[in-house]
Amino acid sequence: MSEGALAKQDPVLAVDDLQKSFGGLAATDHATFGVERGTITGLIGPNGAGKSTLFNLISGFYEPDGGTVEVNGTDVTGMEPYEVAEHGLIRTFQTPRKLEGMTVREAMLVGPREQPGESFHRLFTSPGTVAESESANLAEAERILAEFEIDHLATQPATDISGGQMKLVELARAMLAEPEVLLLDEPVAGVNPTLAKKLKSQIRRLNEQGTTFLLIEHDMEFVMDLADPIVVLDQGHVLTEGTPEGVRNDDRVIDAYLGGGA
């Protein structure tokens, strides 16, 4: 393992020498870094730097060409997304995902993992258990919606809410899956400043309650305020990693954003 991951005391996520190319384009180019348990780690980089691709590789949506991904010390490289999720890693998507024909709280109920009611035969052999867990999950969903101050949306159609509210719902739903590490791809893109502030305080609160975050964000003010450390990606490889202060003043980072790294 290389230095980036080794430097961590207790990495909940360790990415080592990860590679992925699309045709001739190396979207992920020997990327190595780790996410320390309990942190909010930022992942920044110019458009097309390969941030989303990295998320897809980590969460099992893409098969890497080389390198490894470890979650909680288990090698999850090449596993299916649901298996990676079982190891405690949940991710959201850059573009919000709508659930047609569902209400907000119903869409929330997709979040909890391993519900007894997800097993077909138990619907008939133990309906009592199914009802119990459904009640508990519904109560939990409504509690989280209330914490996020969007409980008034609970019975709205999930497709009728604003883009920013949708981002909040996505975060709330991901929390129902009880992840140890949550990967957020641009959580405040297209979100108005008030909602963004709300999201920021929610992420901070959830982090204090024990969830580790890795988040991609272009909004520098948002990410610099929230995340520490920050990993900078450029053309598929890790340019540097450091405190917000250190990253902000790093000439290589400024070059990458201004000049395409030439």
Next chain:
Amino acid sequence: MSALTDPRGAVEELTRPEGWVLGVSVAFLLFLFVALLTGALGPTYFLFLVGLAGMYALLSFGLNSQWGFAGLINFSVAAFFGVGAYGAALFTASGSPLAELFEGVPLIPSLLGLPVVGLVVGLAVAFVLAILIGIPTLRLRADYLAIASLGLAEVVRLIVLNERWLTNGSAGVRGIPGFFAGWPVLGTFPEAMPGLRLEVIPGSPVLLETAFWRASLNVLLVLAFAGGVYFVLRRAHRSPWGRVLRTIRSDEDLARALGKDTYSFKMQSFVLGSLVMALAGVFYTHLNLYVGPGDLDPITTFYAWVAVILGGSGSNRGALFGGIVIVTIREGTRFLNDVALPIDPAPLRLLLIGVVIIAVMRYRPQGVLPPQRELIWPSAVDGGGAPESPDSGVRERKGGGGDE
């Protein structure tokens, strides 16, 4: 149920399309009733039509639990139907080639002729077929299943047509007993019942004889099948299991990211739907008492799709409604033979179905009876003390028909 204690309240609670469907159904029932009393519609034939409607309802239930629940595109409804029909027919018919095939083999000959065995075999073959077609396609994008199932339908049809040693080929299978043959009481019920003669309108008596009682047993059977399937699907649809399927239908990647093994869920949905289609086939065998390769024509698949889309994809009662509409159009056009028309009823039937589809797509793309807006395990919503109507969750908004 509130409908029994407070019928007026129950009617008022209906959404506009629900009320509309209810009204048309009542009018239609009255019409049938009058036709029966006047002898314009033979009672035995009427019961046959009810059986046929139940069969189409089953087919639509099956397709709905694939396409409506999980978004799986299955173009081989006719194949699964045919597998059920032929499984049941070959194991029960007196003229079945299986009798010769299994001559001298221990045990099996004694099982031939038992409708329950035919039922189990039909379902088992459909189960295996569904898994075989699901394994290579359900991991891929949705269109692969569509293409593979299109091929499967044709393969099954050609096998039935050409493998004469097994299926009797184009001659089809005859000599099929009723489903209740050999059962205590029910087996001899039609013969035991006395013939009845009702004369409501002087000069046109209505005769209820053995054939009528036999047909009423079939209606009983299809009610049991369809009722059981409806109960299972309704519970499944409202459960967390159904919710994962609906998530897959709208965004499979989201389901995967939240830790759902989508391949396994899709397989379950596909197998479940295929079994229900095969059940429709088993029933058809004992209703029609003859099956031939023509029963596997793609038109059956087409009808099932029309029924599901018409009723509202994802809605079980919609599927039921769609199934009944299909039979009404299919059989109702036969009566047009009596009226002198410048056009043949067969193409007219397809034309009529085409018009209905276009009208539905234009004015109500979600179908006539789309699923409720929210599906949560009922007792959980009760317990949560939510203000919504407790039994059914959040319904479609009142009068939510017109988007214009």
